[in-house]
Amino acid sequence: MRHKPFIPGRRLDRRTFLKASGVLGAAGAGLLPGASTVRAAETEIAAGEEIRRSICDMCCIGRCGIEVLVKEGRATRVQPFRDYPRGPICVKGQSILLQLYHPDRLQYPMKRTNPKGSARAAWQRISWDEALDTIAERLDGIRRKYGAEKVLFYAGDPKDAVRPNLQRLALKFGSPNYGTESSVCHRATVLATSLNGAGSAGLTPDTRAVILWAQNPAWAMACEMERLVQAKERGVKIIDVDPRLAPTTKLADIHLQLRPGTDGALALGMARVIINEGLYDEDFVRDWTRGFEDFRDYVQQFTPEKVETITGVAAGKLVAAARMYASNLPTGWITSAASTVHHWNGCQNHRAISAMTALTGTVAVPGMEPSIPPLSFRDITDWKTLLPPLRDKRADLKDFPVWEQFVQEIQVNRLPEYVGEGTLRAGLFVGCNYRMWPQDHLYSKAIRDMEFAAGADFWLTPTMELMDIALPAATSLERLGPIAIAERTVFLPQPVVRPIGEARGDMEWMWDLAKHMGMGADFWNGDILATLDWQLEPLGIQAADLMKEPKGMVIPPGKPQSGKPGFKTPSGKFELKSAVLEKAGFDGLPVYREPPEGPVAAPQMAGKYPLIFNTGSREPMYTHSRHRNNPRLRELQPDPKVDIHPIDARARGIQQGEDAVVETSAGGITVKANITHLAQPGVVHVYHGWPQADVNTITARTLDPISGFPAFKSQLCQVRKA
Amino acid sequence: MQRGFYIDLTVCMGCYTCTAACKNWNHIPPAATAEPGTQGPRWRRVTTVESGAWPDARIVSVSLSCMHCGKPACIQVCPANAIRKRAGDGIVIVDRDRCIGCHACASACPFGVPQYGEDGTMQKCNYCLDRVEKGQQPACVESCPPKALRAGTMEELSELAAKKAARRLVAASDPSVWIAG
Numbered sequence: 001m002r003h004k005p006f007i008p009g010r011r012l013d014r015r016t017f018l019k020a021s022g023v024l025g026a027a028g029a030g031l032l033p034g035a036s037t038v039r040a041a042e043t044e045i046a047a048g049e050e051i052r053r054s055i056c057d058m059c060c061i062g063r064c065g066i067e068v069l070v071k072e073g074r075a076t077r078v079q080p081f082r083d084y085p086r087g088p089i090c091v092k093g094q095s096i097l098l099q100l101y102h103p104d105r106l107q108y109p110m111k112r113t114n115p116k117g118s119a120r121a122a123w124q125r126i127s128w129d130e131a132l133d134t135i136a137e138r139l140d141g142i143r144r145k146y147g148a149e150k151v152l153f154y155a156g157d158p159k160d161a162v163r164p165n166l167q168r169l170a171l172k173f174g175s176p177n178y179g180t181e182s183s184v185c186h187r188a189t190v191l192a193t194s195l196n197g198a199g200s201a202g203l204t205p206d207t208r209a210v211i212l213w214a215q216n217p218a219w220a221m222a223c224e225m226e227r228l229v230q231a232k233e234r235g236v237k238i239i240d241v242d243p244r245l246a247p248t249t250k251l252a253d254i255h256l257q258l259r260p261g262t263d264g265a266l267a268l269g270m271a272r273v274i275i276n277e278g279l280y281d282e283d284f285v286r287d288w289t290r291g292f293e294d295f296r297d298y299v300q301q302f303t304p305e306k307v308e309t310i311t312g313v314a315a316g317k318l319v320a321a322a323r324m325y326a327s328n329l330p331t332g333w334i335t336s337a338a339s340t341v342h343h344w345n346g347c348q349n350h351r352a353i354s355a356m357t358a359l360t361g362t363v364a365v366p367g368m369e370p371s372i373p374p375l376s377f378r379d380i381t382d383w384k385t386l387l388p389p390l391r392d393k394r395a396d397l398k399d400f401p402v403w404e405q406f407v408q409e410i411q412v413n414r415l416p417e418y419v420g421e422g423t424l425r426a427g428l429f430v431g432c433n434y435r436m437w438p439q440d441h442l443y444s445k446a447i448r449d450m451e452f453a454a455g456a457d458f459w460l461t462p463t464m465e466l467m468d469i470a471l472p473a474a475t476s477l478e479r480l481g482p483i484a485i486a487e488r489t490v491f492l493p494q495p496v497v498r499p500i501g502e503a504r505g506d507m508e509w510m511w512d513l514a515k516h517m518g519m520g521a522d523f524w525n526g527d528i529l530a531t532l533d534w535q536l537e538p539l540g541i542q543a544a545d546l547m548k549e550p551k552g553m554v555i556p557p558g559k560p561q562s563g564k565p566g567f568k569t570p571s572g573k574f575e576l577k578s579a580v581l582e583k584a585g586f587d588g589l590p591v592y593r594e595p596p597e598g599p600v601a602a603p604q605m606a607g608k609y610p611l612i613f614n615t616g617s618r619e620p621m622y623t624h625s626r627h628r629n630n631p632r633l634r635e636l637q638p639d640p641k642v643d644i645h646p647i648d649a650r651a652r653g654i655q656q657g658e659d660a661v662v663e664t665s666a667g668g669i670t671v672k673a674n675i676t677h678l679a680q681p682g683v684v685h686v687y688h689g690w691p692q693a694d695v696n697t698i699t700a701r702t703l704d705p706i707s708g709f710p711a712f713k714s715q716l717c718q719v720r721k722a
Numbered sequence: 723m724q725r726g727f728y729i730d731l732t733v734c735m736g737c738y739t740c741t742a743a744c745k746n747w748n749h750i751p752p753a754a755t756a757e758p759g760t761q762g763p764r765w766r767r768v769t770t771v772e773s774g775a776w777p778d779a780r781i782v783s784v785s786l787s788c789m790h791c792g793k794p795a796c797i798q799v800c801p802a803n804a805i806r807k808r809a810g811d812g813i814v815i816v817d818r819d820r821c822i823g824c825h826a827c828a829s830a831c832p833f834g835v836p837q838y839g840e841d842g843t844m845q846k847c848n849y850c851l852d853r854v855e856k857g858q859q860p861a862c863v864e865s866c867p868p869k870a871l872r873a874g875t876m877e878e879l880s881e882l883a884a885k886k887a888a889r890r891l892v893a894a895s896d897p898s899v900w901i902a903g
Contacts, residue, residue, distance in 0.1 A: 077746050080865055088865055094742035098752075218735035222867035229733050229868045245781055247735040257777065620737040631752030632745055635762065636738050645776065677772050677779035 048072070052496040053081050053550055055484050057476035058092035058099065059623040060157040060181075061337070063484060064223050066093055068477060068496045075100060075477065075497050083551050086486040090222035091620050095632040099458070099475060100497070104629060106460055106472040107501025116448050121465045128502060128512070131454075131469050135428065136516040138452040138468075139173070142426045148174030149393035152424045154412065155180045156431035157624060160482045162506045166430055167381040167409070169510050172522045176390035177424060179412035184436060187407055188341035188707035192350035194406050195581060197567030197574040198366060200333040200357035203227055209237035209328035211321075213353055214263070214339035218247035220618040237328050239321045241266065243614065244643075244678050244685065254321045257680055258311040260614045261714025263340050264349035264592035266318065267356060269307030272299040273322035274359050280326065281361030288365055289358050290569070291577025291588065298589050310592075310600075312680075331362050342616060342712040344596050346704045351578070351590035358574040367563035375485050375555055377535045383408045395423045400708045402584050411708040413437065419446040429455040430473070430506065433625045434463045435689065438699040438710045439666070456509065459629070462691060472503040479505030480528060483535060484552075491552030492532065492543060507531070586706055595714035597700060605716055609664060611648065612683040613717035615695050625689035640671040640690035644719060648682065649675040652720055659722035662686055664715065666700060669693045670722050684719055723875040724792060724812035725849060726898030727863075728882055729785055733870035733903075736783030740766050740862035740871055744787070747850060747861035751839070763837040765847040766862050784901075785871055787862070788835045788847035790814045792896030796827035796836060804844070811875075812898065813851065818843040832893050849873070876900075 049069040056066040065084025068075045075097050080088030089096075109131035110123040139151050153170035155162045155178075163180060170178035193199040203210055210231065217224040225248075232238060232251050240252035243260045258266050274280050275296050285292050304315035311318075325331055333356070340350045357363040387408055395418045396403065396410040403411045415437075418424040427450050434443040447453055447466040455464045456471035464470050478499040484491045499505075504512075507528055514523035524530040532543035539555060546553060566572035570579040575588075582588040599606040621633040628634060642662050644654070654660050660673040662684070671686065671693045679685055686695045702711040744750065744766040752762050766787040774780050790807075794814050797805045804820035805827060807813070823842040828834070836844045850860035854873075858864065863873040872882060879900050882888070888902035 077749070079743075079747070079861065082864075088867055089739075090867055091738040091742040094739060094746045094865060097746070218737055218868070222735070222737050222739060225735060225737075225868035229870075245779060247737070247781070247783070250732060250781075620735075620739075632742055635752060636741070647776070677774070677776060677781055681776055 049076060052494075053084075053491075054493040054496050055476050055491070056089050056093040056096060057158070057161070058089075058096050058627070060159055061221060063160070063486070064089045064093060065486070065491070066096065068097075070496055073497060081551075084486060084491065085489055087223050091636070092623065092627065092633065095627070095630050096475075096477065098630045098632050099627070100477055100500070102629060104460075105458055105500050105503070106464070106470060107503060108472060109502065110460075110470040112468050112470075116466065116468070121460075121467075123460070123470065128504070128509070129516075131471060132509070132513045132516040134469055135454045135513060136518075138454075139426060139428070140517065142451060143174065146422075146425055147393070149177055149390070149395070150423070150425040151175045151177065152395075152412075152415075152418075152427040153178045154427055154429045154432055156429070156433055156436075157181050157626075158431040158506070160484070161476070161479070162430045164380045164482075165507045165510045166428070167383060168523075169428075169514060171381065171383060171386035171390065172514070172519050173517065174390065176387055176394045177410050179410040181433075181436065182409070183412040183708065184338070184342075184710060184712075186337040187403075187409075188347055188704065188709045189335060189337060189350055191403060191406050191707055192341065192347045193354050194568070195347075195402070195575065195578045196351050196354050196358070197569045198363050200354070200363045201330070202334050203231050203236075203332045204330070206330055207231065207236055207332040208330065209239065209324055210332035210334060211239045211241065211325055211356075212248065212252070212334050213241045214336040215334050216242065216244070216246040216248045216336075216618070219620040220336070222620065236332075237324050239325060243680060243683055244617075245680075246678065254317060254324060256311075256313045256317060256321055258313050260612055260683060261343040261345070261349075261595040261598060261711070262311040262592075263343070264345060264352040264590060265302060265307050265310040266313060267349070267352035268299045268590070268592055269302040269304060269311075269318050270322040270325065271295070271352070271355055271359055272302050273304070273319050274326045274356065275299065277323070279323065280359040284361030285359065288567070288573050290571040290573040290575045290579070295355065295576040295589055298591070302592075325356065326360050329360060329362060331357075331360060333357050333362070338709075339616075339713060341704065341707060341709050343714045344702050344704055344711040345593040346709055346711070347706040348587065348590045349592070352592065355576055355590060358576065363574060365565050366567060368565040370560035370562040372557045372560050375488055375490060375539070377483055377485070377490070378538055380531070380535060381408075396708075400706075402580060402586070402706050403708060405580065413703055413708045413710065416442040416446045419449050424450070426450050426452040427454075429453060429463065429467070431457055432463045433461065433689075434466070435625055435691070435694055435696055437701075438696050438712065439701040440694065440696040442701070456506070458503075461625075471509060472501060474499045474503040474505045474508075478503060479508070481505065481507060481532060483532065483546075488554050488557060489552045490536075490539060490541070490546065490555055491549075492546040494547055581706070595711065596702060597711070597715045599716070602716070605665070609716035609718045610682075611717050611719060613662070613664060613699075613715040614683055614685045614713045615699055616688050616712040617685050619687060622687075622689060625691075628690065640669075640687060640693035640695075641674040642671045642719060643674050643676050643679045643685040645677065645679045645681045645683075646675050648679075648684070648719070649673060654719070654721050661720050661722050662695075662698065662717050663720070664698045664700065664717045666698045669695060669698055673719075684717065723810075723877060724790070724898050725854075725874065726790060726876045726879060726900070727787070728872040728874070728879040728888065728900040728902070730870045730886060730888075731782050731784055731901065731903035732886075733868045734768075734783045734785055735868055735870070736768055736770050736781075737867060738768050739865050739867055740785045741768055743861040743865035744847070747853070748848070750845075763839045763845055765837070765845065782903075785862070786833065786899075788814060788849075789833060789891065789895070789897030789899050790847075790849060791893075791898060793894070795830040795832065795895045799826040799830040801826060811849075811854075813849040813854075815848050815851070816844050816846060818845065832895060833897070
């Protein structure tokens with residue numbers, strides 16, 4: 001054949017050769033991929049291709065199994081790992097090799113050679129030993145001078161591979177100030193359901209109706225779609241609550257297209273229908289809830305007509321949805337990780353949504369029925385022992401006392417204040433992206449102002465530009481572990497290819513750092529296999545045995561266990577009225593309050609900025625700020641955009657694909673107009689993570705007082721032709 | 723037995739996994755010389771169409787590739803005899819070593835399937851012959867998260883189609899595609 005097959009990484013090499021060396025300055029020559037790492041396979045036929053298995057790390061949540069075809073040590077293509085319970089890989093996973101072999105990957109440890117605050121960082125390649133020695137020495141210096149708690153250990157989007165290991169490192173170092181990107185994602189929904197007492201079931205084979213609240217798995221978790229489609233095909237009723245006409249919405253029997261941030265009012269309105277029509281579970285409510293009478297009285301004001309004026313959802317639809325939800329038991333309840341809590345009243349709104357599971361008695365009382373504990377391995381963080389003695393030194397103690405009681409990591413969103421006040425003076429950042437925070441210049445300044453900062457990533461990202469030391473992290477295809485569990489399968493991914501350059505797995509370099517800090521004894525002297533053996537011990541298996549199982553091991557379920565029935569709340573009941581919140585000076589009931597920068601609470605502001613400004617939604621091809629440099633993904637959505645309804649676009653004379661300026665009181669960004677019915681009239685959606693049109697330069701820094709979460713999804717803006 | 727595709731529009735989510743899986747499996751490069759975001763050839767393309775007005779608008783995504791037509795218009799116009807239809811399974815394949823890059827097939831194809839990469843020769847879906855000959859599904863079908871996309875003989879697919887009142891795509895070239903929804 002005349003045409004040459006495309007092997008990821010090869011064609012790009014020449015083109016980006018100069019670019020890479022330009023970016024990396026004088027040290028560029030030392031960074032270019034060695035001949036052995038860019039050797040390309042020359043045939044497109046499967047001869048000689050061997051299947052190896054791993055976990056995809058192209059998003060933070062999927063953890064899907066992936067099969068990688070490897071020829072002569074080089075990954076050539078991928079396919080779903082269909083025997084693994086989690087999957088299949090989505091559009092991002094299908095593009096993973098363009099990440100693995102991207103010529104801009106950070107391949108060697110680097111030290112900064114010019115002052116922070118320079119237009120671009122200048123870097124010099126150093127050895128791992130020098131890098132880890134420097135980090136150990138500088139962090140120890142901070143500890144001696146000011147105290148160990150002045151050091152922040154921070155993990156961005158990466159999950160299992162980074163977080164538990166980093167938290168152990170922090171706690172053994174002596175700092176309780178370990179925090180993560182979950183300070184803006186997921187922890188607040190867990191906080192809300194923990195305050196109530198429990199979350200609820202998603203889809204089970206018995207489910208007859210399911211409510212999807214602010215969740216669009218089609219684009220956010222494609223691996224969940226097949227189960228949802230199958231449920232639809234067996235007749236499960238689907239209620240979709242989403243301000244958008246999202247792809248998943250097409251599966252819905254009822255779509256409640258609410259104004260962003262009014263979720264609480266909608267949920268309380270549905271609760272009123274369920275209570276007043278006698279559709280609630282009287283026995284459950286009597287035996288297992290706290291504050292029902294107060295809750296019942298409070299929701300009376302949320303008549304369907306009033307809720308229609310607040311949310312924009314037609315009264316008849318609300319009533320129909322409430323009846324459908326409460327009359328098709330058992331019902332499933334699927335909410336997004338964070339969309340409902342990206343509002344100023346988000347935690348209370350999410351509590352109101354969760355209350356419906358108690359009214360219908362579909363939330364299981366923990367310990368009531370004997371159940372089979374989920375498969376798990378030993379927790380490497382050891383926080384239960386190590387954190388309590390350090391608790392008083394938590395940076396977030398005074399700011400977010402409710403969070404502090406429930407979450408074993410600090411609420412990081414006041415980082416600029418903590419650095420400004422000297423509460424935090426140095427940091428170790430893994431996969432951090434400062435652009436995820438509202439008014440993000442405050443956060444980049446905070447990192448820059450630290451006396452010392454080191455980071456690990458796949459790339460020299462804008463955040464890595466703020467570091468003194470940069471460490472090259474290995475991707476999931478290049479490292480051993482972490483242990484993965486999906487249903488009853490335990491799987492230990494092994495490197496499918498050799499790491500690029502000197503990139504190292506997160507546990508590997510962190511354990512090595514612990515040795516450089518003189519803490520080797522607490523970290524199995526850097527022995528990864530010994531560590532994995534210790535983690536796996538409760539399962540009765542050893543890492544070496546697990547490594548011989550290319551598809552993992554299925555561990556049969558043990559005997560069902562029962563406990564003392566009761567919710568983990570002060571009353572032991574599901575708290576429609578939260579004792580913890582009352583004690584902390586908040587409303588015990590899940591009270592609805594208007595978004596402070598919304599059309600109702602701030603009509604004057606809405607005169608100037610009449611559109612509701614919703615940010616942070618997922619697109620199928622990107623994970624937050626990642627993958628804009630992945631050509632296979634970038635061609636699917638080349639530009640930052642604003643989704644705007646045809647009515648709003650027409651009123652502004654904006655044509656499809658034109659440049660448009662999105663403005664708030666904080667400033668403006670220029671993006672492409674995408675005129676679509678996905679947006680409802682009066683609401684626009686702007687996507688995050690684009691360096692050239694960074695939406696978090698114009699989002700307001702309004703934090704939920706309970707959770708500390710930013711109100712990313714219910715602010716105000718104007719859009720005009722550029 | 724003619725092979726073909728089945729696409730369920732009530733389930734297709736416009737997630738582009740099929741597009742990327744196709745490129746991954748068949749080693750189709752991104753547009754290598756172009757700026758970030760420029761499209762290279764895509765053997766399988768996802769198109770999203772909106773209709774209606776708020777609050778009853780509809781957004782539908784459809785994933786399409788070569789239709790492996792019963793009477794392929796491309797074959798009839800190819801001056802280089804570079805395209806042929808396989809006898810057993812009706813899969814239409816192009817021999818890129820024979821192709822002279824004249825674009826006649828692109829003019830004849832009613833669906834705009836033929837595309838041209840940097841070497842100027844025609845390229846399109848080959849039904850993942852290397853997979854299908856090993857009894858596997860084409861990469862796009864194997865990867866589809868909600869299983870909106872299916873492959874098989876037209877007879878096998880007609881059983882699936884009957885359950886969802888799917889219809890055959892109609893054109894003079896007799897495309898081998900069922901569409902549900």
